[in-house]
Amino acid sequence: MKKVKLVFNIPFTGKTPKGINKDGFTSQEWYEKRADIFINYTLKSLKQQTNKNFILWITFRPQEIFNGTTKIIAQALTKSGIQNIMSFNGTMFTEDKAIWHNTDLKERLEKCLHTLKEFVGDADYVYETNLDSDDTVHKKFSEIVLNYRYKKRGALYCQKGFVYRTTGQVAEWFNPISQQNYTIMFPVKTYFDAEKRLKYLDGLKTHEEVPTKFEANKMPDGMYCSIIHGDNITTEWTHPFRGAEKYYEDEKREITKDFF
Numbered sequence: 158m159k160k161v162k163l164v165f166n167i168p169f170t171g172k173t174p175k176g177i178n179k180d181g182f183t184s185q186e187w188y189e190k191r192a193d194i195f196i197n198y199t200l201k202s203l204k205q206q207t208n209k210n211f212i213l214w215i216t217f218r219p220q221e222i223f224n225g226t227t228k229i230i231a232q233a234l235t236k237s238g239i240q241n242i243m244s245f246n247g248t249m250f251t252e253d254k255a256i257w258h259n260t261d262l263k264e265r266l267e268k269c270l271h272t273l274k275e276f277v278g279d280a281d282y283v284y285e286t287n288l289d290s291d292d293t294v295h296k297k298f299s300e301i302v303l304n305y306r307y308k309k310r311g312a313l314y315c316q317k318g319f320v321y322r323t324t325g326q327v328a329e330w331f332n333p334i335s336q337q338n339y340t341i342m343f344p345v346k347t348y349f350d351a352e353k354r355l356k357y358l359d360g361l362k363t364h365e366e367v368p369t370k371f372e373a374n375k376m377p378d379g380m381y382c383s384i385i386h387g388d389n390i391t392t393e394w395t396h397p398f399r400g401a402e403k404y405y406e407d408e409k410r411e412i413t414k415d416f417f
Contacts, residue, residue, distance in 0.1 A: 159281040159307065160281050161281070161283070161284055161307065162284070163210060163211035163284045163302055163303055164213075164273070165212070165286050166214045166216070166250075166287055167288050168249070169191070169216060169217050169230075169290045170216075170217045171218040172255075173252060173255040173390070182220070185224075185226070187388060188221075190386070191388070192226050195230065195290045195291065196229075198292075198293050198321075198384050198417045200239075201417040202294055202296070202382075202416050202417050203237070203239055203294075204237050204239065206294075206299040207297050208303055210299070210303060212273070213242070214241070215242070215243050216247065217247075219245045230243075231243065240276060244272070246265040246269055250262075250358075263352060266351035267351045270351060277348075280345055281344070282343060282345060283343045284305075284341070284342050284343070286338060287340075287364065289337060289338075292383050293321075293381065293384065295415050301376065302340055302376075307342050308342065310342075311371065311374070312373040313340040314339045314368055314373055314376065315332070316335065318331075318336060318378070318379055318381035318382060319381070319382040319383070319412055320382065320384075320385060320394075321413060322385040323387075325409075326402060327403040327413065328399050328400060329399070329400030330383060330400060331398055334365045335365050335366075336364065336381055337364040338381050339367045341358070341371065
């Protein structure tokens with residue numbers, strides 16, 4: 158039977174911030190706040206996963222290696238018991254706005270992929286899920302993803318889920334195309350060869366391209382809950398994707414307990 162390993166790829170720093178500056182880093186204050194969001198929401202949702210056959214691959218800029226906040230993140234990861242890799246060569250995907258990150262992407266991938274390879278073991282396929290460092294997935298997300306049978310250029314995407322505001326509000330959320338927590342299915346040899354990997358992705362630079370660039374399946378509704386905390390680039394409470402708000406406390410608890 159063919160073996161599959163799931164990798165959650167989490168871009169922490171280096172991803173385009175608001176204003177699109179070339180540092181990919183808003184401020185130390187932002188980094189400390191994002192670390193807190195990650196530990197209290199994203200990491201909690203991953204600890205709850207019903208299938209633990211996954212790895213966290215968290216990417217940072219080189220500048221964050223000796224940052225004290227990075228140490229706090231590393232300690233939280235160790236405490237979680239989740240298998241993880243922290244790499245410091247920037248984001249590992251093609252950017253749609255900060256395109257200067259794309260010029261040396263192949264070289265940066267080559268520096269990181271060989272380290273990840275030993276953690277994947279003897280898997281035949283790697284499913285990679287993009288997950289922002291301030292988002293959460295349903296506790297059965299990994300279980301459902303790993304139950305999908307591999308197909309060439311296969312992918313999974315989400316449309317309808319939830320949004321949680323750190324002030325305590327909960328609402329439905331509907332992206333009519335594809336939410337950012339998508340999954341791409343790779344043959345293992347393609348996944349770990351930077352040149353083949355980039356060719357396979359065919360210039361993918363935004364989650365909204367997933368349904369058209371790949372043989373994609375839509376995930377069940379309710380598989381994600383995005384976190385609104387005030388420093389989001391695009392996910393804002395007034396966004397048109399926001400649907401019906403949940404007002405009863407028991408209903409809000411019933412939803413959020415499956416995420417964090």
